[in-house]
Amino acid sequence: MTAVSIEEHPVAGGGPYAVTTGPDGALWYTLVHSGRIGRxxxxxxxxxxxxxxxCGPTIITNGPDGALWFTEYQAHRIGRITVDGEVTEFSLPTPDSGPFGIAAGPDGALWFTETAADRIGRITTGGEITEFPLPAGGAFPSAITAGPDGAMWFTMNQANAIGRIDTDGTVIVHPLPTAAAAPVGITLGPDGALWYVAIAAGHIGRITTEGGIREFPLPDRAGRPHAITPGADGALWFTEWGGNRVGSITADGVIEVHDLPTPGSEPHGIALGPDGALWTALETGALARITRRPLP
Incomplete structure (x- = not known):
């Protein structure tokens, strides 16, 4: 049997929000309040x-060019930072578009969501941008990830749906069974399905590439799950922003949750670190390292 150990590592700057492992074996994270990228x-x-x-940097991800790419939610830009710290920024064609989620696609480009413009964007590593409108207004597209089917999958927070976009811009919308669930984070699971978190409904969702949906309620339906990522243990790990917890869910739907050491720490992004541990960004000013350890 195992237990979970959580260690907090304070970081300078305001508001750690998202975190990822870079190609240099370091953790890279956004500091949404102070306008910085941390390493x-x-x-x-x-x-x-x-x-x-x-500028409000939010989500950060690895690009196919060996750099990190991130969204600037307040400045309406896409940013690129090399492992040496050189930054390039690209303004978006649509004003006040509010870019949020970003992920590398199967076509060698980065794909991102425009929350305020109801669009999905695509940017090449050379900075060429294309935008694709969604079929519904007010959808607030949020997180995005590459699927196993050569398409990008994304959450439509205010449309209560999961979207799929082909690299040619064709969009399919899958409405969710639970009303007003407000999906946010989404990731590809080890079982070949897409897993997402419903912040308003307090459950974890699973959607197959054919559109089949299952929902797994959290022990605390008011926990406000925010982000989700695969772990090294074959489970999906997620944050509960409102519950001050991190949790895991197996492909069979078995859920475990774990309180964070500091009350009100506001966990947001979560990612597998270069050391094999899970790391989550705590908006109050730290990165938390999560490991399993044997029970005595």
Whole structure:
């Protein structure tokens, strides 16, 4: 049997929001309040790279070019940072579009959501941008991930649906069974399905590439799950922003939840780290490292 150990690592700057493992074996994270990108090698001191104040960096991901790519929600830009800290920024064609989620696609480009413009965007590593309108207004597309079928899958937070977009821009919308569930995070699971979190309904959802949906309620339906990612143990790990917890769910739907050490720490993004542990960004000012350990 195992238990979960959680260690918090304070980082300078305001508001750690999303985190990912970079190609250099370091953790890279966004600081949404201070307008910075952070870098942490587990065991070392964190470092930061300044952006324009007030730009609101949110989600960060690995690009196919060996750099990190991120969204600037407040500045309506897509950013790129090399492992040496060189930053390039690309303004979007649609004003005030509110880019949020971003992920590498199967076509060698980055795909992103435009929450305020009801569009999915595509940017090449050279900075060429294409936008694809969604079939419904007010959808608030949020997180996005590559599926196993050569398409991108994304959450439609206010349309209460999961969307699929082909690389040619063709969109399919899958409505969710539970009304007003407000899906946010989404990721590809080890079982070949897409797994998402419903922040308003308090459940974890699973959708197959054919559109079959299952929902798994959390023990605390008011926990407000926010982000989800695969772990090294074959489970999906998620954050509960309102419940101050992290949790895991197996492909069979078995859920475990674990309280974070500091009350009100506001966990958002979560990712598998270079050390094999799970790391989550706590908006109150730290990264938390989550590991399983044997019980005595």
């Amino acid at each position: 942490l090698v587990p065991g070392d001191e964190p470092a930061g790279h300044p952006l324009a104040p007030g």
